[in-house]
Amino acid sequence: MSDEPKTLPLVLSAPRGRAKPPRHLADLSAEERTAAAAELGEPAFRVKQVARHYFARLERDPAAMTDLPAKNRDAIAGALLPQLLTPVRVLEADRGTTRKTLWRLFDGALVESVLMRYPDRATICVSSQAGCGMACPFCATGQGGLQRNMSTAEIVDQVVDGAAAMARGLVPGGPGRLSNVVFMGMGEPMANYKAVIGAVRRMVAPAPDGLGLSARNITVSTVGLVPRMRQLATEGIPVTLALSLHAPDDELRNELVPINTRFSVAETVEAAWEYAKATKRRVSIEYAMMRDINDQAWRADLLADVLNAYGDWGWVHVNLIPLNEVPGSQFTRSRDGDTDEFVRRLQAKGISTTIRDTRGSDIDAACGQLAAAE
Template identity: 55%
Template sequence: MSETTPSSVPRRTSSRKQVRPIVEHEDGTTSSTPTRSGRPLLDFRGPRVSQPPQHLADMSMDERIAAVKEMGLPAFRAKQLSTHYFVHHSSDVDQMTDLPKDSRAELGERFFPTLLTEVHRLKTGNGDTIKFLWRLFDGSLVESVLMRYRNRITLCVSSQCGCGMNCPFCATGQQGLTRNMSAAEIVDQVVRANQVIAAGELADTSDEDRNLLGEAAAGVGDESGGEAVSETAPTGTSAGAHATASGGAAERVTNIVFMGMGEPLANYKRVMNAVRRFVEPGPSGLGMSARRITISTVGLVPGINKLAMEEIPVTFALSLHAPDDGLRNEMIPVNTRWNADEAIDAAYAYYKTSGRRVSIEYALIKDMNDHAWRAGLLAKKLNARGRGWVHVNPIPLNPTPGSVWTASEPDVAAEFVRVLRDAGVPTTIRDTRGKDIDGACGQLATSQQNDDAVTAD
């Protein structure tokens, strides 16, 4: 398919110099991607390492029932345990007074091994964003970010310890991959965030976010561009709330984005098990709307195709960052395996299969990928596959330590957006929530060096 580029789209010329991707090292030297200290360019599996002990959230309800019976206890105990964890967000068996007192310690050891230990947290000045640093059972470190918006509470979760995709402008990508996270480690980030919300540690309100153009920004968790969402809430509660023991409604995380550390589709099985826990009705799971869960990928085409066949209508986001393979090969090394057109084709196929509008994520980097002709090429490629299937979210680059790049100038970003909109492509610049605590997109790097961190009790 092809479509003539609109006359308003600038040709492939620019007075601005093209800056290529470069990695700056601690010793002051630089190198071009995709090389990195002798490490593999792409790491899809990581080293073979131990996974954490099995947790209740790793199991289906049938598996929980079987495990309870193996302990010589009646099957209904599995439902009680599940209710405490998924409905009341508790794993403290000492507080589970409906369980036999002489069995609580054994049940706690079997179903609730410690998965996340809070190392520290950072909070923005107005308190509407909190970044957590978690230590896992093997000492690995991961981060997650909790954000309140006016109409939702979003948690950005990690799915891997580090990342093997080697994208040079992403702090996580420069760490390399340590291991995949378990389904329960992913789920427990949400449960722990719900505990923080219930304790009143997240600000009660949030101002409207404005982007660098002064417009209302697309928030994290709103990747579909404000597409209407039919929320599914647990029986007897409003959307985004659980019933408390006293019968009232308690706030909780309403939106989940797999945009933390790691490439979700490189940890496909565990990520999808976590998604099933998110969407299963309580007490089997958290009872969330699949439409409020966003899975983002740099373009693992086989994983995108598998996701389309799951029949779980999550929001899908493709981190494209460049429409032309020459640049994208350097920015997104996985592009050497599946190129930009193959990734866009897979994204379009996801839309055709699921009926869910796709998001294109695009980090605007000064003099690298923010040229107007690239916006024109992106619009041409998206429109060639149809209209109404996609929404573009440009994101000003968030600075990371050692980075030689910076965000696009506002007038350049405005021109990029104008070209897309003039071509009929819905486009909204996303916010940079959490940038002041290194909690914005591309900044998660498990640093423990900030002395201003609030240490967990």
Template identity: 65%
Template sequence: MPADLETAEPARPAIRRTGARQVRPATEGWQQQKGADGRPLLQFASPKRGKPPVHLADLKPEEWKGKAEELGLPGFRVKQLARHYYTRWTTDPAEMTDLPAAGREELVAGMLPPLLTEVKRLETDRGDTIKFLWKLHDGALVESVLMRYPGRITLCVSSQAGCGMNCPFCATGQQGLTRNMSAAEIVDQIVQANRVIASGALGGKKRDDHSQERVSNIVFMGMGEPLANYARIMQAVRTMVAPAPNGLGMSARNITVSTVGLVPAIGKLANEGIPVTFALSLHAPDDGLRDELIPVNSRWKVDEALDAARDYFDKTGRRVSIEYALIKDMNDHGWRADLLAEKLNERGHGWVHVNPIPLNPTPGSIWTASDLDVQREFVRRLEAAGIPTTIRDTRGKEIDGACGQLATEG
């Protein structure tokens, strides 16, 4: 069990010692892989494994004609196929009656090979939350979580099988990185979720809810570090926002890309010209704690990550979200709220919003969410400093489908 230590006080005169209990980050029931220097190992490169079959969603529209010619078919047939996949969410040749019967199955097999096989489905929140366990072509497992809210339907997608960031409080991080997911494997999570919604799952829409019955919002907060799989997530995002039939026709503003702080990739994202929402998973405002809590902080420190986040706002005009898991006696001290506010305000006003998230513990964990009064005090201090702050509504805890709980147990 982590030892109780006195809270270390930063060398800042404005912050006073509180004498609060300080728990240090430590793993439970598993050992972090560490290098010769004793630091947790980080996996940025995807291990070599067999690639998934090339799929329509891996190709840019300008590449469709060439792929059709490979299959001995006219290019316009692929556009018809794309309409079925992106707007009707089907891969069943029998439903594609506008395609000639001769060669239809071959076209579907060549352009829409199966990528995700549903292994298990769990529901909670009166049917308004569904967690899917998917098997990929090589046996790797990933999860995604579908959630209905008033006026929107959100899908939390995975971008990697496992994760190489090695954060001690995250169930996904315990697995290490199996491999990057392809762009099509990412997109197919959305298409399959839309198919499930269309079948009548995900509870019923409320009488005054006039939203469409399909996924409207995407959060890259499932398994994996999205920016460690940069090229493929950006290909997937371009497909999400492309108008039908070239893509899913979603709004870039309803897509959230998160990271634990891969600073060079944040800079690349800022220059993409696609106005997605950017979220930085910070979880501690001081390097002393964040080095232990978020191992990538050994590469890029708090101030570097916050500078990159501010730069994202400057280049896109899109307000940045700061994600902050509130963990009892670890990072929820009042002085840390003050320090976080100070660091954010040093970089200006109106550019950022903080989402404290009461920690979702994994089964048997001694790590747990902050007490309610501590949560309220943390929020009060941020708001008093002029920082817009909203406690995140966590969904799917009962089925281990909330943030940090995805662990692909069959």
């Protein structure tokens, strides 16, 4: 099979005045599910039946829900499982093991998710906002600004779609299980905190209340919204925190990640350290390697010093990311030699470091590129 593809101001909340997405089962608490059943004139166990289809069987087609009464089946499923995501384009790379989907939401907003199958795991990268208000100049999504926050169910539905694709053998390698979720698609997850935490709780809850995923296999990323990072440490959900740092000094990070003018490198890294200390979970430092911008050897030394200031018990891991280049952008991928030296410098100072495996470079891998093109 061919590897070719087949077919600013900071805004911390979504614009007001937009219509809300349709109410969906994944949005509802236990009490709200009972109330929804009453509204439909159905016993409460009907909602549990639908939940079992959705979360355990990964089924959204009412025709397959044969344990529901035939005369009410469409009405029950339609009320609890309205269509939230409509596929616009699906592109494949890496012999079909990388699938990028462009979705249209109910109001026409576009978001993206990427399903990646590896020999030992399957990971889906999900979006949490339509657009992004963080305005990072090297990011395709950031260039388009923020349209709105996504609902809990809109986030969860991306995961259900990926889990169903794996379970039904739609990804080369035969039927399998979705194991990992990363919030590294479009948007700043911490700027849509309530919906993101709601989605995480649905993912980790056992069926029929959720997908039964391990919290340790869920990664929530942030550019550094310090109050929300601290709040995440109190939730009792041991997800992996990924901090998109991209520079170890305030002068450069102010330009690359504008939220840094509000929360400095020192404040942001300290909040990450506090998360690691509270949860005993190692934090991932995401660092996009940009040629002659942030990839100098002295910056590797400085990054190591900044991280080592908080202890040497292995609380942190640096994940160097070969930049997904955006057409027309001044930001380009670092030379391999500079990246290798960056790794050497960090490791010499005791910092665990890897280079991220890049996938989907031929299908507009950088989140936001496909939506912008559409």
